[in-house]
Amino acid sequence: MKAITTKELVKRFGGLVAVDSVSLDIEEGELFGMLGPNGAGKTTLAKVLSTLIRPTSGYAEVWGNDVMRKQDEVRRCIGIVFQDPALDDQLTGRENLDFHARMYGMSTLLRKRRIDEVLELVDLTEKADIRLEAYSGGMQRRLEIARGLMHHPKVLFLDEPTLGLDVQTRRHIWEYIEELNRKEGVTVFLMTHYMEEADYLCDRIAIIDDGKIIALDTPQNLKHMVGADVVSIETDGREGLANLLRGFNWVEWLNEQNGVIDISVKDGHTRIPEIVLAAHEAGIKVKSINLREPDLEAVFLKFTGRKIREEEGDSRQQMRRMVRSFRMRR
Amino acid sequence: MEISLVYALWLREVKRFFRMKSRLVGSLAMPVFFLIFLGFAPIRLPDASDGGYMSFLAPGIIGMILLFASMGAGISVLWDKQFGFLKEIMVAPVSRHTIVLGKTLGGVTTALFQAVFILVLALPLGLELTGINAQPSLGGYWLGFWLAVLFMILIGLTFTGLGVAFASRMKDFQGFQFVWNFLVMPVFLTSGALFPLDVFPQWLQYLTYVNPLTYGVDGLRGSLIAASVLPLSLDLAVLLGTSIITIALAAYLFTRTEVD
Numbered sequence: 001m002k003a004i005t006t007k008e009l010v011k012r013f014g015g016l017v018a019v020d021s022v023s024l025d026i027e028e029g030e031l032f033g034m035l036g037p038n039g040a041g042k043t044t045l046a047k048v049l050s051t052l053i054r055p056t057s058g059y060a061e062v063w064g065n066d067v068m069r070k071q072d073e074v075r076r077c078i079g080i081v082f083q084d085p086a087l088d089d090q091l092t093g094r095e096n097l098d099f100h101a102r103m104y105g106m107s108t109l110l111r112k113r114r115i116d117e118v119l120e121l122v123d124l125t126e127k128a129d130i131r132l133e134a135y136s137g138g139m140q141r142r143l144e145i146a147r148g149l150m151h152h153p154k155v156l157f158l159d160e161p162t163l164g165l166d167v168q169t170r171r172h173i174w175e176y177i178e179e180l181n182r183k184e185g186v187t188v189f190l191m192t193h194y195m196e197e198a199d200y201l202c203d204r205i206a207i208i209d210d211g212k213i214i215a216l217d218t219p220q221n222l223k224h225m226v227g228a229d230v231v232s233i234e235t236d237g238r239e240g241l242a243n244l245l246r247g248f249n250w251v252e253w254l255n256e257q258n259g260v261i262d263i264s265v266k267d268g269h270t271r272i273p274e275i276v277l278a279a280h281e282a283g284i285k286v287k288s289i290n291l292r293e294p295d296l297e298a299v300f301l302k303f304t305g306r307k308i309r310e311e312e313g314d315s316r317q318q319m320r321r322m323v324r325s326f327r328m329r330r
Numbered sequence: 331m332e333i334s335l336v337y338a339l340w341l342r343e344v345k346r347f348f349r350m351k352s353r354l355v356g357s358l359a360m361p362v363f364f365l366i367f368l369g370f371a372p373i374r375l376p377d378a379s380d381g382g383y384m385s386f387l388a389p390g391i392i393g394m395i396l397l398f399a400s401m402g403a404g405i406s407v408l409w410d411k412q413f414g415f416l417k418e419i420m421v422a423p424v425s426r427h428t429i430v431l432g433k434t435l436g437g438v439t440t441a442l443f444q445a446v447f448i449l450v451l452a453l454p455l456g457l458e459l460t461g462i463n464a465q466p467s468l469g470g471y472w473l474g475f476w477l478a479v480l481f482m483i484l485i486g487l488t489f490t491g492l493g494v495a496f497a498s499r500m501k502d503f504q505g506f507q508f509v510w511n512f513l514v515m516p517v518f519l520t521s522g523a524l525f526p527l528d529v530f531p532q533w534l535q536y537l538t539y540v541n542p543l544t545y546g547v548d549g550l551r552g553s554l555i556a557a558s559v560l561p562l563s564l565d566l567a568v569l570l571g572t573s574i575i576t577i578a579l580a581a582y583l584f585t586r587t588e589v590d
Contacts, residue, residue, distance in 0.1 A: 050421050053588050075423040086414040090346045102338035103422035131349075147418075 001064055003028050003155050003187040004049060009058035011044050018044040020211035021058070028154075031181045031188045033202030035195060035296060037308045041211035042191035043083055046157050049189070050080050063154050076104075079153030081144045083160045083191075089132040093124055093143050096132065097150060104151035118146035122176055138169035145173065149180060155187045156180075162197060174200055193308055195296035207300055214303045223294040226302050228252055229268030230292045233261045233275060236285040244278050255305055262301060335424050339432025340439065343403065347440040357402065361395040361448055368524070369455060375526060386557070388452035389478075389550035390523030393543055395444045396485040397521075401514050403437025404493015404580070408500055417589050426585040430494055434577060437490035438483055445482045449554075457554075464556045477553035477562070484569035485546040491576030498583035521547050527559060542572040 004026040011019040018041045026032045034042050047053045049062055051071045059066070065073040087096055094115060101111040119125045122142035132140060141161060148156050158177065162170040178201065181188050192198050198205050199219045206216040215222060235241055242256045245263055250271060252264040265271050268291045279286045292298065300308050347354065369384040410416040419429055453459070461470030462477060496509050520534065521543035527535060538544045549565035552558025558565065 052417060052420060072423045072425075075421055078421070080421055082414065082417055084414045086416075086418040088342065088346070088415050089413075090349045091342065095345070099338055099342055100418070100422070102334060103419070103424055105335070105423075 001028065002026060003030065004060070004062050004189065006049075006060040007058055009045070009048065009060050010056045011048055011053065012056040017211050019048065019055070022211070022213055024206065024213070026187065026189060029181075029185055029187055031177075031190065031201055031203045033198040033205040034189070034191045034208055035193065035198040035205050035300070035308070036208035037193055040208045042208060043159055046080070046159050046189070046191055050078055050157055051075055077154040078157060079148035079151065079155070080157040081148045081159060081161055083163060085140055085144065087132050087140060087144060092129050092131050093119070093135070094128040096143065097147055100147050100150050106151060114150055118149050121149070121180065122146040138165050141165060141169070141173065142176070145176060149184065149186070152184070153186060155189060157189050157191070159191045160193070161190070162192075162194065170197070177201060195300070195308060199296050205296070207296075207303065209300075209304050215299065219296065222296060222299045226264060226294040226298045228264045228266040229294065230298045230301075231263050231265055231268045231271070231275065232290040232292070233263070233279075234287040234289075235259060235261070235279065236287060238284045240282050241279050241284045244282055245275070248274070253302060255301055264298070264302070332428055335428050336432040336435065339429060340436045343433065343436025344439055347443075357399060358395070358444060358447065360398070361391045362451065364394065365391050365448065365452060365455060382456065384452070384456035385458045385555050386526075386551070387524065388449070388457040389554050390521070390547050391452070392445050392448050392482070392550055393485060393521060393523050393547040394518055395448050396441050396482055396546070397489055397514065397518055397543055399441035399444045400437050400486040400489040401493045403440055404434070404490040404495070405497045405506065405509070406437075407433060407494050407497035407584070408503065408506065411497070411589060412502065420589050427581050430577070430581045430584050433494060434487065434490045434580065437493070438486035441486040441490070442479070442482050449478075459554055460556045462553050462556055474553040474556075478550055481546055481549040481553060481565070481569065484566070484573050485543065487573035488542050488569060488576050491573065491580040494580035495576060495583050498580065498587045517541055517543050520544070523547050542569060545569050
């Protein structure tokens with residue numbers, strides 16, 4: 001049996017297509033990642049799969065239960081850590097967990113034992129009896145992860161579990177996620193826009209953009225698709241270098257954005273002198289050159305021509321969305 | 331098992347109520363001020379019963395705090411929605427009706443606590459209890475007290491249900507002010523909490539009779555100071571009906587809420 005199956009799942013909000021014909025198969029015990037920029041549809045997909053909202057069309061099941069028809073069964077076998085906090089700040093950490101355990105019908109004895117267990121797992125035993133008002137963001141996040149695990153879910157949804165956390169806390173949370181996937185055998189469905197996170201944690205990654213899955217494979221295979229290193233060249237803004245570079249047969253693909261040219265090149269470091277020379281002969285000044293081993297950012301760039309990190313600030317993408325939703329409405 | 335779910339939801343409401351001290355003080359302040367600044371005003375009622383205006387006013391103010399507190403508790407579903415906690419409740423394998431029941435009982439409990447507080451506070455301020463009979467007797471006091479508690483619970487159920495129903499339809503706080511100004515305040519002002527119903531002009535009196543709080547305040551006056559205008563059985567029947575209606579409405583609308 002698959003942990004999660006979706007077939008041509010669609011969720012529309014008015015004219016906006018948030019999830020666009022997504023078909024997925026997630027295996028039992030897998031640590032599966034959904035990587036994409038903000039607004040790509042990750043959260044909406046998680047909400048459909050966790051029965052919070054109904055899909056517009058298509059089919060989805062979690063642990064063999066249809067999300068439309070067997071909502072209670074689905075709810076019983078999932079745990080979820082939402083992107084925005086969903087804790088009661090007037091209750092203590094332990095009380096939040098206790099509330100959750102009661103909602104899932106756990107017996108008094110089991111409740112007590114399990115609360116101590118999960119608190120231990122996320123290192124919050126000592127802070128268990130203070131109110132959440134006094135918790136830091138990282139502590140709240142860890143408590144939510146602990147809560148997601150309380151009732152031994154088969155599938156755990158983690159929606160941007162490390163959003164806005166510092167590097168150290170992020171590392172810790174990654175370790176918790178790995179550990180619980182290994183120790184408790186929980187299938188994890190991770191939604192993130194941090195490529196390092198997806199790369200570090202996931203067995204397989206689906207890259208999602210504008211509601212569509214544009215690539216799906218292991219992190220290694222995805223990076224192999226890009227094949228080579230990515231060289232970023234920042235120029236003084238004069239045109240022409242991109243065309244020059246396109247002329248070289250060793251340039252596998254090229255993307256130009258905001259005066260920065262990204263090219264994909266095998267053994268990039270051996271080509272840097274040629275690049276500089278070509279620019280020099282064309283009278284274009286190179287401000288900086290930067291070489292990256294292939295990463296998931298490069299994969300995203302290859303498929304979409306954009307970077308993940310452009311996020312909400314990108315007016316072009318927002319404009320595109322607005323125009324599209326406007327069209328749909330008419 | 332469902333009972334333990336209701337208990338968990340109820341417990342959370344009650345804990346929140348007692349922990350948010352400033353909100354607690356804030357919600358009690360208005361009825362206390364009304365009691366003090368209106369209760370001592372030199373108001374003569376046409377058919378002045380022995381207790382004077384304070385005795386007439388106190389049951390009305392108890393009705394007021396019940397209205398405000400239980401509407402507020404019902405609408406707090408909106409707070410849960412806004413601050414994310416409702417998602418935690420909604421993904422749990424718990425029926426929507428259980429959630430409404432837990433929330434409603436929690437709201438009624440906290441409203442009841444505030445109502446009893448006002449009742450106790452009104453005694454040294456000049457509320458002259460007579461119990462259910464005009465001629466005070468121990469039996470009359472007791473019967474009156476428990477009857478008053480029953481009225482308090484029914485008022486609480488009616489308006490917590492109404493609050494949950496509204497909160498289920500509202501997306502954000504925008505609508506909150508509207509509901510408060512165009513529903514809660516008129517309900518309070520036309521309930522006869524401050525003045526006897528017969529001082530209102532005829533057309534306004536019709537409005538008072540479709541207002542559930544009218545029957546609540548009348549029932550409270552009947553059981554605390556033996557001064558009801560309507561038969562207590564009618565008051566009870568009407569409130570029982572409105573409780574059932576608003577809670578059914580709340581359950582219906584809440585089941586159709588989507589959280590995002």
